[in-house]
Every structure is written in structure tokens, then in C-alpha cells.
Amino acid sequence: MNSKIGYLIAIALLLTAPLVIYPVFLMKLLCFALFASAFNLILGYGGLLSFGHAAFFGGAAYVTGHALKVWGLPTELGILTGTAAAGILGLLIGMIAIRRQGIYFAMITLAMAQMVYFLFISAPFTGGENGLQGVPRGTALGIVDLQNDMNMYYFVLVIFGLAYFLISRTVNSPFGQVLSAIRDNEARATSLGYDVDKYKLLAFVLSSTLAGLAGSTKTVVFQLASLTDAHWHMSGEVVLMTLLGGLGTIVGPSVGAGIIIALQNYLASGPLAAWVPVVLGLIFVACVLAFRRGVVGELREFLKKSF
């Protein structure tokens, strides 16, 4: 009941936000909130630390950029193409990585993502250091002009809303039950007859597909796909967002993404501009040392204790 009221307030805020706040900033925020939520699916609910999610985010960004700019596909189809590409890449990387656990899983995903990154540096269609610039935003459903930032905002909001619903449904599904059982006690899940690798692989593919959706949408918003999207910094940033907001909570990653993006944006225009990485680093340290459950996790714990 309370969460229903919370969601209604959040929806009302998201619908009216662009009247007050710069819509491009909001769209960036939504894209990264989606990216972090997708990442949380594999880290928070699957218990697997992927250090290569930039490959899916960046890969989808390039494919969508190419599909829209060179092939001239409609916007929706361009986004779907990028998302599907990330899903296929997720399946390939997942099949190799999923048998390993802990640090080995993180290392394999990092290595595979670096391979993808080097591919993007060398491949001609990515535009190398310049990236893919001037990607057309096009129209939504062939009528709504997305060049208009307000229209674009609501388009992104719909994508975010659908993906967010899919993620929370996945967590609260029969599949989600098996996934949390595997995260809690993998050997026991096996001894109950579950082929755990298949479940982990599905979680990984879902996570990478939705991370791709975030990357594709970001390309349309900024009309740009660049090497930054696929760089391992991006993989690290999404870990930070998820941990800061609250691992294994549905809203946590969005909150974490909001904090990081807001800080980056506002600090960058102030006197602390050169110190942004240091500030983020300090926040990370504080988060890991003092409030390990993340903002949302700690808040939930506080409410549980007080009432």
C-alpha cells in the first residue's frame, strides 16, 4: 500500500519534472537509472559481479547510432536493434563467464568487455576517437518530433517505465524466486534439481539486454555514441551507482544513478570542477565503509527498526 503511494508520487514527479528541470539532464538521469537497474539484476539479485557491462551499454549505443544514421531506420527500430545486439553479446559473454564465480567471473567479464572496446577503437563504423556524431533523433511512431526536448523526454520516460516494470516483475516472478534461491545457496538449489547455470545465464542476458536498452536510448538523446560508453570506467561507474543506491533493492540503483549524475553535473560547473573524481571517490569510500546497504537499503533498515 505504502509503496503504491510512493510510486504514484514518483510518477507525478517524473511527469512534471521537465517543467522545472532541464529535460536533457533528466533524460541522462533516466538512462543511467535504467542502466544501473539492469546491472542490479545480475549483481543484486544474481549475486554475480559483472565488470563488463560497459560492453553492452556501449555496444548497443554504437549499433543504434549506426542503424539510425547509416541505415536510416525509424527511431524505435533503431533502439530495438541496439538492444537486441546487446542481448546477443550478453549471451555470448555470459556463456563463457557464467561457469565461473566471484573474482574470476568479474575478470572474465572485464576481459571480454575490453575486447569489445578494442574492437570499437579499430572498427571503421564507430568513427574511432570521434565516435558516431549527429545521430538523428527522428520521430516517435512516425508522428511525434523527437527533436523537441520535451517530446524526447516523455519518450524516454515511457521506455524507462516499461523497462523498470519488467525489472521489478522479473525480481518478483517464479524465475526471480529461483534466482534468489541460487544467490542464497547455490549448492542447495542444485540439489533441488535446478540447473543453476541456465538460470544465471538468463539473468545475465536480461541484464545485458536492458543495459543495452539504456545505451541505445542514451545515443538517441545525445545523438552521439562514443568510446566513453564502452570504456571500463563506465563498468565501474555503474557498480558505484548500484552500491551507493542500494544493492538488491528495486529503487536503489535509480537513486544511486541520480546522486552520481547530479553530482557530476553540478560539480562540473562549480569551483570543484577539477575535483569531481575525488569527490565521487570519497563518496564511494564512505559508502563502502559506513553504509554498506546503500542509501535505499539503509533507509529501509531504519524504517524497519523505527516502526
Place this chain on the structure above:
Amino acid sequence: MSDKGQYILQTQGLTKEFKGFTAVDDVNLNVKRHQIHALIGPNGAGKTTVFNLLTKFLQPTRGKITFNGRDITSAKSAEIARMGVIRSFQISAVFPHMTARENVRVALQRELGTSFHFWRSVKTLNALNARAEELLTSVGLERFADVVVADMSYGRKRALEIATTLAMEPELMLLDEPTQGMGREDVELITQLIRKVSAGRTILMVEHNLGVVSTLCDTITVLQRGAILTEGDYATVSADPRVKEAYMGKAA
């Protein structure tokens, strides 16, 4: 049943070698249907290793394992579980962040065939709640259905583990030290529970508590340094001087 023969589980020459060390040495185990069969032996005798081999958490170096006359030596762990051989672990094997009801339901939900359905609501699993609660009642946990397992006592976790195992309707239950680390009351409780659930089933258990073994088990196999030392009912085994020696060391 009779057409499957007298033995539910058999091993022939089961051997596991780690680098330069034989943990399980040429073990021929014959577990009779509808019995409670104990595997005992001093620490490091290879009891848990045998369990891990039977459920394929470890790969045997040599030997053959048959279940109901079917060769399962090369089957995978999850496959063996689906055939009806369900094991427990030395430390309580529960899912701590889920409620007791959800723990049992995870074992039940595979039969719905929707375990990969990430688009379906978890509420579709409520159809299994009645059966889950029945199982919780059978181990005396009916009042704890909505309790998150991490907050439950050790004895109750072990009882929940048995309820979850029963949900799989196993033909053969492998219990690895079910009373380990328990106070006397809990031991009594679990002993009764094992006797209760053994009806119509076969149980193979590793157990240190000889009191439990003597009251529960029909057949006892004593392992020492990976090999079978002796086998028989409690009276036979406990009278064997070699068993005393294995446990106590050489008599002066």
C-alpha cells in the same frame, strides 16, 4: 517396486583420488530399499566425500554408481536430484533471505514448469501455498511460514531443510550429519522427524551421534581412511573390536 530389485543405490569400486591421496578407496555400498542406512567413521574417513560423489558434486576417479538399477555415474547433480535423490548438507541448507514458505515453495515450483518465466507474477506460485504449508506443518513449523529464515533458530532451520527436501518427494534422502551442532532437545526432535519421514522412503545418512544411529538405523557401514571397515546392524558393528579401535585408537 520389486522389479527394481532389493537395492535402491549401489556403488561398485567407487574411488576418489586427490593428488597423491585416496579419499575414497574401492567402496562397494549397497543401500537397501526402505531402510535407514548410516555411514559412520572417524573424522576424515571420507563420509562426506562419498556423499559428494553420489550426488556428483565431485567426479569419481573410478567406479560405478547405480540408482534403481540405472547407471548414474555420469549424470549431473541437478539431474540426479530430479530422479529423486535429494541430499542435505553439513551446514543447514536453507535460503536465508527467503521466508520459510518460500523456501519450501522453491522446491515445489519446478513442477509448474514456469521457473524460467520472468514475465509472470510471483503470485502465480500461491497455488502451491497450501502444499507448502502442509509440509511446514509436518515438521512443526506451521507458525513460522512468514518468518525470514535468517531469523530462525538452528534446529528450526534443519527442520525446514527436511520439509524442503520432502517437497521433492525423494525416493532416497541423503542426510549429511542432520544433528550436528545441536542441543539434546533438537537432536531428539530431528531424530523423531527422520523416523517419521522415513516411511516409504530410503535414507542414507552420515551421523556422528551414535545414540541417533543406534535408535534409527537398520544398517551401518563403517568407513575408515576411505575404505569400508565393516557393515551390519548396530549390535554387530558396535561389537566389532576394529570399530572401537578406529574410534578410540589402539587399546593399550
